[in-house]
Amino acid sequence: MPLVEPLPHALEYADRWLAYRRWRLRIPGVQVAVRVGGTLVLDSAHGTADQATGEALSTRHRFRIASHSKSLAALATMRLVEAGRVRLDDEAQQHVPALAGTDAGALLVRELVSHGGGAVRDGDDVAHWHLAADFPDAERLLALARAGVARIPASTEFKYSNVGFGLLSLVVEAVTGSSYADALESLVLAPLGLSATSADLPSDPPADLGPLVTGPLVTGHGALHSEAERATLGSPATGALAAATGAVSTAAELTDLLRTVTDADDRLLEAASRRRMRQQLWSTTGRDGSSAGYGLGLMLREIQGRTWVGHGGAWTGQATRTLVDAERDVVVSVLTNAIDGAAEELAVGVARIVSTALDPVEAPDDEALALARSFEGTFSSIWGRVDVVELGGRLLAIAPTAADPLQAVDVLTPEDADRVRIAAATGMGSGHELAIAERDADGRVARWRGAWHMDAVAAVPGEQRAG
Known part of the structure; x- marks a missing residue:
């Protein structure tokens, strides 16, 4: 293959x-x-x-x-x-x-x-x-x-x-x-x-x-x-x-x-x-x-x-x-x-x-793919954590706290360079609403506002934020 x-x-x-x-x-x-x-x-x-x-x-x-x-x-x-x-x-x-x-x-x-x-x-x-x-x-x-x-x-x-x-x-x-x-x-x-x-x-x-x-x-x-610490086993x-x-x-x-x-x-x-x-x-x-x-x-x-x-x-x-x-x-x-x-x-x-x-579900052209990936990153708030990542041609909002990364994901459609429209996985989410990206000097998304309120964090807590 x-x-x-x-x-x-x-x-x-x-x-x-x-x-x-x-x-x-x-x-x-x-x-x-x-x-x-x-x-x-x-x-x-x-x-x-x-x-x-x-x-x-x-x-x-x-x-x-x-x-x-x-x-x-x-x-x-x-x-x-x-x-x-x-x-x-x-x-x-x-x-x-x-x-x-x-x-x-x-x-x-x-x-x-x-x-x-x-x-x-x-x-x-x-x-x-x-x-x-x-x-x-x-x-x-x-x-x-x-x-x-x-x-x-x-x-x-x-x-x-x-x-x-x-x-x-x-x-x-x-x-x-x-x-x-x-x-x-x-x-x-x-x-x-x-x-x-x-x-x-x-x-x-x-x-x-x-x-x-x-x-x-x-x-x-x-x-x-049954214990607070892991024992070493033979x-x-x-x-x-x-x-x-x-x-x-x-x-x-x-x-x-x-x-x-x-x-x-x-x-x-x-x-x-x-x-x-x-x-x-x-x-x-x-x-x-x-x-x-x-x-x-x-x-x-x-x-x-x-x-x-x-x-x-x-x-x-x-x-x-x-x-x-x-x-x-x-x-x-x-x-x-x-x-x-x-x-x-x-x-x-x-x-x-x-x-x-x-x-792949979709096959976007190079320009659309580049735009979608420009929103990628890991973000968190007091309510939870989300990975924004392009997979299979779609921009997805994945909850890494869930055991199954793809069981219930929000699909994000870029409206322009700084906004995405949310197709929520369930009616309880922010479906059909806009999340607004605020970017840093390097063009990476530093925070989300609008329908989301989250800030960029490291992919793994305690590690330096990935570029």
């Missing part, structure tokens, strides 16, 4: 919007990447990698991407399927003799990779998710399998299962004759040339990881639901559940990884396999209440009438989300280092801003 002029402008605003949302939600740090047509068009970071030390977050910092690991495991599995080394309808026990005779062994590879096996989510003791015990190793996973993993009959309904993906990793190991980490490296990471992504962290990391690590690891932070190795939740990556590399399920990217899989991964097998509900679905290692959700695939990740101190528009070859990834980091909300917001630029 060729990069058109509206896209860089929209990306600049998306990054600014994200920086403000990070500040407003009190998230320590947010890393974001957007890839369009295979080109990394945004790679940015805001805030701190460690709130206690104040270390600035960079685009090189690596995050625990948690359940994104399932998409990586699905990619590895589908490569083995294409090579004829495993079939989606194989029972797990055909490849892992230790599972023979167990309900886990009777589960199909397809059921494991789609959360259709009816298996227990994390086991009967979830202390490892509370940093009170180690994650299960292979021996504990097999013991769980022997005790029985079924909680409902297989292929009955969607039932999310980290244990299921742990069992899938046993199949991958048996088929490849290597550890799951080595299999993921050879099947997925090495072919893409990725150096910051790994299947897991070492269980006993050396004091100096040296050249094996291409970027520092962020510090995870707890939630604010980031343990995940043992036999690495395929479910162990992976480490950056936003930039994650957009490259999940781009491999788009129509345009044939580096890893054939077109039929990519379509099969994206096919909705189960219906479910997203954490934000939206209608959602699941395919083979991929979440599905609708944004502005289009289906986006991808995955999210919830880790001890980190929350992450990646969205993929497979048809338009667009990937958005947002990584946060707080357990309540609102990554879903932020990723959807960025995706909506990008979509507005890719599907």
